[in-house]
Amino acid sequence: MKTAIGTPVAISIAQLLGVSNFVSAGILTILCIQPSRKKSFLSAWSRFLACVLAILFSFVFFETIGYHPVVIGLMLAVFIPVTVFLKITPGIATSSVIILNLYSAAGISPSFIVDQFLIIIIGIGTGLLLNLYMPSLDKNLKEKQKRLEENFRIILYEIALYIRNKEEKWDGKEITDTESILEEATDLVERDRENHLFRNKHPYKDYFHMRTRQFELLQRMLPLVTKLPNTDKTSENIARFFEALSEAVTPQNRAEVFLEELNGLRKEFDSDELPATREEFETRANLFRLLHDIEDYLILKKKYKPSDVKKSKREQTKTQKSG
Numbered sequence: 001m002k003t004a005i006g007t008p009v010a011i012s013i014a015q016l017l018g019v020s021n022f023v024s025a026g027i028l029t030i031l032c033i034q035p036s037r038k039k040s041f042l043s044a045w046s047r048f049l050a051c052v053l054a055i056l057f058s059f060v061f062f063e064t065i066g067y068h069p070v071v072i073g074l075m076l077a078v079f080i081p082v083t084v085f086l087k088i089t090p091g092i093a094t095s096s097v098i099i100l101n102l103y104s105a106a107g108i109s110p111s112f113i114v115d116q117f118l119i120i121i122i123g124i125g126t127g128l129l130l131n132l133y134m135p136s137l138d139k140n141l142k143e144k145q146k147r148l149e150e151n152f153r154i155i156l157y158e159i160a161l162y163i164r165n166k167e168e169k170w171d172g173k174e175i176t177d178t179e180s181i182l183e184e185a186t187d188l189v190e191r192d193r194e195n196h197l198f199r200n201k202h203p204y205k206d207y208f209h210m211r212t213r214q215f216e217l218l219q220r221m222l223p224l225v226t227k228l229p230n231t232d233k234t235s236e237n238i239a240r241f242f243e244a245l246s247e248a249v250t251p252q253n254r255a256e257v258f259l260e261e262l263n264g265l266r267k268e269f270d271s272d273e274l275p276a277t278r279e280e281f282e283t284r285a286n287l288f289r290l291l292h293d294i295e296d297y298l299i300l301k302k303k304y305k306p307s308d309v310k311k312s313k314r315e316q317t318k319t320q321k322s323g
Contacts (some may be wrong), residue, residue: 014122020112021104024101025123027097028119029127032044032127035191036194040132043090046088048120062108155175164236189204189208192204238287241258269291
């Protein structure tokens, strides 16, 4: 949409000012459209410097050696490494437009150079102004958050079902879907962060980073739950724990409650009789690895933001006092 608006605007302005090669202003605008404000400013600066450099190179090469296609190739062979050295490579395409304009003129006069500067300012300036408008990505990020949390609920619930009943009907599509969501969300966060030049911290960056690490732990848990028996009391308690955890997947932080419950489960398991067989020993080892991963999962949420449990307790205390 920005390209469709900016191209005719740039051409019209250049045409109104009587600039020769006015179509080039539209081409520069097309090349300057960027996905974020930060990239837009960096790109505009690189393109402007490259275009100025292109005018100097064109004057030296064309006026000294001559106006011949071979000279264009020779000049680009020198010009491109210079732009790489100066770290203004995004401007190679835009400066090439100016180089070809100067070549087609078959003569570089001061008035023609002024025309080229006007084309540069109009083309890059129009693109820069259009890039100042960037639609908010909050709605998209919120949608990603909802989908991600729903997938977490399903994964945790399916783990509970498997521990309890050895249920194998789950196709696991939420796993691949979650991977895609996290990748897309990370890209959106980076893009939105670049749209807010004076905001150091993005509200969703820590959230999706936390969920990414939690998802890695969930993937690590899956092989462990397949090695637990589904007949003893221990497995049933863990199944209930996963089921409760699946119902509590929200942006709120209630990790403290589940960490306390997890400690209770660990103490209960510690009081059980020591394993008598190799199979029982391996089961116990897998159980403790699983408990450790669950604990890490909850600690990540605990560190993500202040606990909402304490807040709820304070609100209840205030209500009781006021009552």
